[in-house]
Every structure is written in structure tokens, then in C-alpha cells.
Amino acid sequence: MKRVLRSAAVAAGLMVASCAQDREPEPAPQPPPRTLTIGIKFDQPGLSTRTADGKPTGFDVDTAVYIADRLGVRPEHITWREARSEQREELLNSGTVDFVVASYSITAGRQQLVSFAGPYLIAGQDLLVRQSETGIERPEDLNGRTVCTAEGSTSAEKIRRSFARNVRLSTRDTYAQCVADLISGTVDAVTTDDVILAGYAREHPGTLRVVGHRFTRERYGVGVRKGDLALQSQITAAIRTMIADGTWRRTMAANLVTTGSKPFTAPVVFNAPDQPLAPGDPTTLDPDLVRVTKAISATSNARDWEGFRSLVCPETADAIDEIVTTYTPQYDKTLGPEVKTAGFTNTVTGVTQSDPDTATFVFHEAFTNVPEKYRHYFKDIDYTGNLVRRNGEWKLCSLAADFVEP
Numbered sequence: 117m118k119r120v121l122r123s124a125a126v127a128a129g130l131m132v133a134s135c136a137q138d139r140e141p142e143p144a145p146q147p148p149p150r151t152l153t154i155g156i157k158f159d160q161p162g163l164s165t166r167t168a169d170g171k172p173t174g175f176d177v178d179t180a181v182y183i184a185d186r187l188g189v190r191p192e193h194i195t196w197r198e199a200r201s202e203q204r205e206e207l208l209n210s211g212t213v214d215f216v217v218a219s220y221s222i223t224a225g226r227q228q229l230v231s232f233a234g235p236y237l238i239a240g241q242d243l244l245v246r247q248s249e250t251g252i253e254r255p256e257d258l259n260g261r262t263v264c265t266a267e268g269s270t271s272a273e274k275i276r277r278s279f280a281r282n283v284r285l286s287t288r289d290t291y292a293q294c295v296a297d298l299i300s301g302t303v304d305a306v307t308t309d310d311v312i313l314a315g316y317a318r319e320h321p322g323t324l325r326v327v328g329h330r331f332t333r334e335r336y337g338v339g340v341r342k343g344d345l346a347l348q349s350q351i352t353a354a355i356r357t358m359i360a361d362g363t364w365r366r367t368m369a370a371n372l373v374t375t376g377s378k379p380f381t382a383p384v385v386f387n388a389p390d391q392p393l394a395p396g397d398p399t400t401l402d403p404d405l406v407r408v409t410k411a412i413s414a415t416s417n418a419r420d421w422e423g424f425r426s427l428v429c430p431e432t433a434d435a436i437d438e439i440v441t442t443y444t445p446q447y448d449k450t451l452g453p454e455v456k457t458a459g460f461t462n463t464v465t466g467v468t469q470s471d472p473d474t475a476t477f478v479f480h481e482a483f484t485n486v487p488e489k490y491r492h493y494f495k496d497i498d499y500t501g502n503l504v505r506r507n508g509e510w511k512l513c514s515l516a517a518d519f520v521e522p
């Protein structure tokens with residue numbers, strides 16, 4: 117009996133020991149959840165505004181939340197920070213925000229200061245006027261009138277550069293302040309991107325209307341701190357997934373079409389690089405792809421159109437030939453002899469490979485020796501080209517041109 121008891125005790129002891137071994141180990145202390153601070157606008161209905169209870173909402177906000185999710189950050193761990201037009205570069209480079217999704221156009225000037233992923237939306241500058249206005253249908257009609265826009269915006273730059281002599285420009289911190297001035301009659305028009313103006317027109321039906329005459333192309337990018345190429349690539353990948361899985365189209369329709377914009381089409385997304393592609397770089401790309409993109413720009417710089425043509429898909433060769441050889445100073449028959457010495461140079465500024473057989477590249481075309489009188493005619497161009505690998509060979513199969521505002 118004693119023996120039995122003892123072995124029962126031993127058995128019980130063993131059980132305790134084995135229970136102790138089986139017990140779930142104490143959970144290791146979790147690392148704090150990842151957090152992000154994201155710069156957005158607070159007053160652009162449709163793109164980025166706040167609900168009555170202070171929650172951000174709109175297309176830019178949904179884009180930011182999607183990107184954050186792909187970076188492993190849940191919406192409740194995002195801190196939203198207002199990024200007015202004039203503040204965006206400073207907020208990024210001081211590290212106050214991790215990235216900016218705030219109707220932020222990719223421009224050559226800004227690429228000196230920050231890096232961009234994108235574009236994720238293409239808008240265009242337009243005019244917002246009072247419903248009763250009959251004299252303003254296009255920017256040329258602003259002569260002698262007062263137009264309001266936000267300081268630090270491309271919209272202000274465009275008016276200063278192209279219309280400054282005859283237009284009175286009034287700048288404010290935000291577009292909402294301009295809209296208040298338009299309603300009160302202090303200014304005659306508000307100018308910025310059509311997608312932003314549509315949101316304000318929708319908020320003031322019967323009082324304000326968008327003229328509907330786009331006069332620039334604004335490619336919205338996600339701004340990151342200058343040179344943070346790792347984050348830039350992660351965001352580019354996130355935007356491409358957002359487009360591919362249908363989220364982009366759904367949120368565009370829900371936020372932008374409902375404010376009166378025509379449906380947008382998704383742009384080709386790339387790392388908008390702030391420096392030319394270095395030789396042999398980047399290592400993640402198919403080396404043949406890098407070689408071909410360089411050959412495309414080299415043949416065009418050498419005006420070797422036969423060589424260029426050999427790198428182009430047969431079905432698009434004629435169309436591309438025509439763009440390249442017609443709209444350049446030496447070939448444009450509508451221009452006078454004084455442009456004969458003008459020329460251009462192309463530099464590859466970015467390559468993104470989406471899968472083994474498709475890629476996108478951007479090359480920047482800068483015109484040289486252009487006589488002053490033709491300067492406005494020859495703006496720099498960013499070409500976005502799609503490359504496809506067929507039978508093992510990369511070919512340029514389509515090309516889109518975008519004028520670049522300095």
C-alpha cells in the first residue's frame with residue numbers, strides 16, 4: 117500500500133513536472149506595433165478631408181492606408197499630420213512625417229529635394245469660378261482678374277511663370293481659404309488641380325463651378341525623404357498592387373467620381389528616381405533590360421534611328437518613329453530655320469521590372485540650344501515606355517510623353 121502510494125506520489129510528481137514542461141511558455145514581450153506618421157491635406161473633399169468626428173477620408177487617405185497596410189502598419193497606428201502645399205518638403209526632410217500623400221505633383225524641381233514613388237493619379241490644373249461668372253473659360257481669360265491658389269503649389273508656379281504679367285495672383289496657405297475668398301467675392305477664380313476643384317464645387321452646388329479646361333498635367337506621387345530608395349520601392353510596389361487588385365479603381369470611383377470628376381485611368385507606376393540610372397545598377401533588374409534601356413537612349417541621342425527601330429516592337433515601330441522624329445527641333449517642319457541648331461538629349465531616369473517579361477522605364481528628354489522665342493514650345497519631356505520581353509529579347513512596345521514643368 118505504502119509502495120503504491122509512493123509510486124502514485126512519484127507519478128503525481130512526474131505529472132507536475134511534465135505539466136510544467138508542457139505549460140505554454142510565457143509570451144515573449146511583443147515589439148511595439150509599427151507606427152507611421154503620414155502627411156496629408158485636411159481640406160480637400162474627395163481627396164483628403166476629415167469627417168465630423170475628425171477621421172481622415174478620401175482617395176489620398178485610402179491610398180495612404182493601403183500603403184501603410186502593405187508596410188505592416190494598421191490604420192490605428194497611423195498618426196495623420198497636416199501637410200500643406202508649402203510644407204511638404206520640410207516635413208519629409210526633417211523626419212516629421214514618414215511619407216506624404218497629399219496631391220503632391222512629381223516635378224523636376226521637387227525631385228532635387230525629395231524622392232517620389234508613383235505616379236498614382238494624373239490630374240490637371242483648372243479653374244474654379246462663381247456659378248454666375250461668364251468671362252472666365254480658360255487661363256488667358258484671367259487677364260486683369262485676381263486668381264487665388266495655395267503658396268508652394270505647382271498651380272502658383274504655373275500662374276507666375278505663364279500668366280504673371282496680367283494676372284493678379286493671391287496666394288493663401290490652403291485652397292479652402294481661397295474658396296472662401298471666391299465665395300465672398302474677394303477673388304475672381306481659384307486655380308489648382310481639377311480633382312481638388314471638383315470636390316469644392318460639389319460642396320457648394322449652385323454657387324461654384326469648375327471651368328473644365330485642363331492646362332497642365334499633374335502626376336501625383338507619394339513623397340519620401342530624399343534618397344530613401346528602399347521606402348520609395350516599397351511604396352511603388354504597394355501602389356502597383358493597389359491598382360492590380362482592383363482597390364485603386366474602387367476607391368477612385370467611391371471618392372472622386374462621386375465629387376463630379378470623370379473616371380480616371382490608373383497611371384503606369386514607377387520609382388520616380390531623382391538621379392540617373394548608374395552603370396550596372398540596380399542589381400535587382402534583368403541586366404539585359406538595363407542594357408536595352410540604355411541602348412534606347414543612346415541610339416536616340418546619336419540620332420541612330422535604324423538602331424532605335426531595332427529595339428522597338430514591330431507593331432508600334434511606325435508610331436514611335438513618328439513621335440521621336442517629328443516632335444524634335446530638327447524635324448518639326450512647322451518651325452523656322454533658327455531652330456536648326458537646337459537639339460535634345462535623353463537620360464534614363466528609372467526602370468521598374470514588374471515580372472520577368474514586362475518592365476517600365478522613364479527617360480528624360482531635355483532640349484538644348486533652343487532659341488528664346490521657342491522656349492515655351494520645347495519643354496522637357498518625361499517619356500514612360502513599356503518594355504516587353506519576347507523570345508528572350510526586350511523591346512519597347514509603347515511610349516507616352518509627359519511635359520515636365522520645371
Ligand code: GLU
Nearest residue numbers: 201219220221269270334
Ligand atoms: N498638385 C499640385 C501641387 O503639388 C497642386 C495641388 C497641391 O498644392 O497640393 O503643387
